[in-house]
Amino acid sequence: MRFKWFQNKLTFVIIPEANESVMRVKISRAVVYAALLAVLLLTGTAVYVYVIHFHTVVATQMTESKQQAHRSRLEQDLTSKNKTIEQLQNEIFQLSKQAVEVRTKVEEMKQLENELKKLTPANNTLSMGSAKETVAPLAEGGMGGPAHPVTTQQMRVLVKQTHESYSSLQQELTELQNQWVQSKQTLLEKRELALRTPGLWPTSSRTVTSPFGYRKDPITTKLSFHRGIDIAGKMNDPVLAAAKGTAITVGFDKFHGHHIVLEHGGGLRTWYMHLNESLVQQGDAVERGQQIGKLGSTGRSTGPHLHYEILQNGKSTDPKPFLPDL
Numbered sequence: 229m230r231f232k233w234f235q236n237k238l239t240f241v242i243i244p245e246a247n248e249s250v251m252r253v254k255i256s257r258a259v260v261y262a263a264l265l266a267v268l269l270l271t272g273t274a275v276y277v278y279v280i281h282f283h284t285v286v287a288t289q290m291t292e293s294k295q296q297a298h299r300s301r302l303e304q305d306l307t308s309k310n311k312t313i314e315q316l317q318n319e320i321f322q323l324s325k326q327a328v329e330v331r332t333k334v335e336e337m338k339q340l341e342n343e344l345k346k347l348t349p350a351n352n353t354l355s356m357g358s359a360k361e362t363v364a365p366l367a368e369g370g371m372g373g374p375a376h377p378v379t380t381q382q383m384r385v386l387v388k389q390t391h392e393s394y395s396s397l398q399q400e401l402t403e404l405q406n407q408w409v410q411s412k413q414t415l416l417e418k419r420e421l422a423l424r425t426p427g428l429w430p431t432s433s434r435t436v437t438s439p440f441g442y443r444k445d446p447i448t449t450k451l452s453f454h455r456g457i458d459i460a461g462k463m464n465d466p467v468l469a470a471a472k473g474t475a476i477t478v479g480f481d482k483f484h485g486h487h488i489v490l491e492h493g494g495g496l497r498t499w500y501m502h503l504n505e506s507l508v509q510q511g512d513a514v515e516r517g518q519q520i521g522k523l524g525s526t527g528r529s530t531g532p533h534l535h536y537e538i539l540q541n542g543k544s545t546d547p548k549p550f551l552p553d554l
């Protein structure tokens with residue numbers, strides 16, 4: 229029955245125009261359904277292909293969009309990094325310029341140190357750092373010329389030169405520092421030596437009544453050797469230490485009266501005699517110019533005066549070269 233249904237034919241009537249004869253086309257049902265099925269299959273396939281294509285296009289567009297965003301980010305990164313590199317290059321350039329300026333300052337400091345050493349008397353033993361040629365600083369003003377972008381190799385050379393320049397500066401500054409420490413030490417030693425060298429009048433009076441050397445003794449009137457100088461003054465006038473030192477003797481006897489011996493180091497001693505009173509005790513440290521006693525006439529003396537004596541390595545020497553000019 230079913231098979232028979234498939235065998236039935238469908239009749240299609242085609243009417244072209246009103247005056248033309250009608251056409252009849254008979255087609256079996258099977259053929260019609262087969263054709264319909266074919267059309268459905270074709271349509272389905274077309275839809276499927278279209279959907280697949282659509283998906284592919286969308287996916288491709290999304291991928292491209294992502295890639296575009298990624299590229300954009302990379303370009304931004306690259307721009308940012310290029311800017312950073314440019315900044316760093318500028319900073320290196322500035323550093324290299326500063327190194328030149330610092331070197332100029334160091335050379336000026338060396339020059340100054342040499343001049344200071346020349347001002348210090350009797351200082352030939354110290355070795356002085358040889359001052360290198362001073363680098364002239366760049367003058368301000370107009371500049372020009374074609375721009376040539378700096379190459380990586382040039383930047384490397386500049387970085388290397390700057391690094392070397394700072395290393396060398398560091399070394400030179402250390403040497404300079406050592407020289408200054410040495411100079412300071414030398415100056416302190418010289419200052420200490422100057423303070424410990426008799427260089428003051430021990431009294432306010434400048435009246436020398438008896439110089440160093442041979443003389444007629446004021447008491448016996450016989451020729452004798454005067455080992456110091458006598459400076460006349462008023463009773464209880466201050467007697468000052470002629471230099472920094474230590475009181476190694478503070479005593480009294482019938483010849484020297486009240487007397488003080490100061491030890492100054494370097495084989496130098498000063499001796500103050502006939503004092504009315506001593507104001508220091510044995511072992512006291514005294515400063516240059518400090519009052520150590522009062523002028524008097526104790527011991528073997530004919531009147532108020534100070535016998536001032538200088539001993540060099542135990543031997544009396546003329547105090548005159550150790551006294552400032554009047």
Ligand SMILES: [Zn+2]
Pocket residue numbers: 438454456457458534535536
């Ligand atoms: Zn005397």
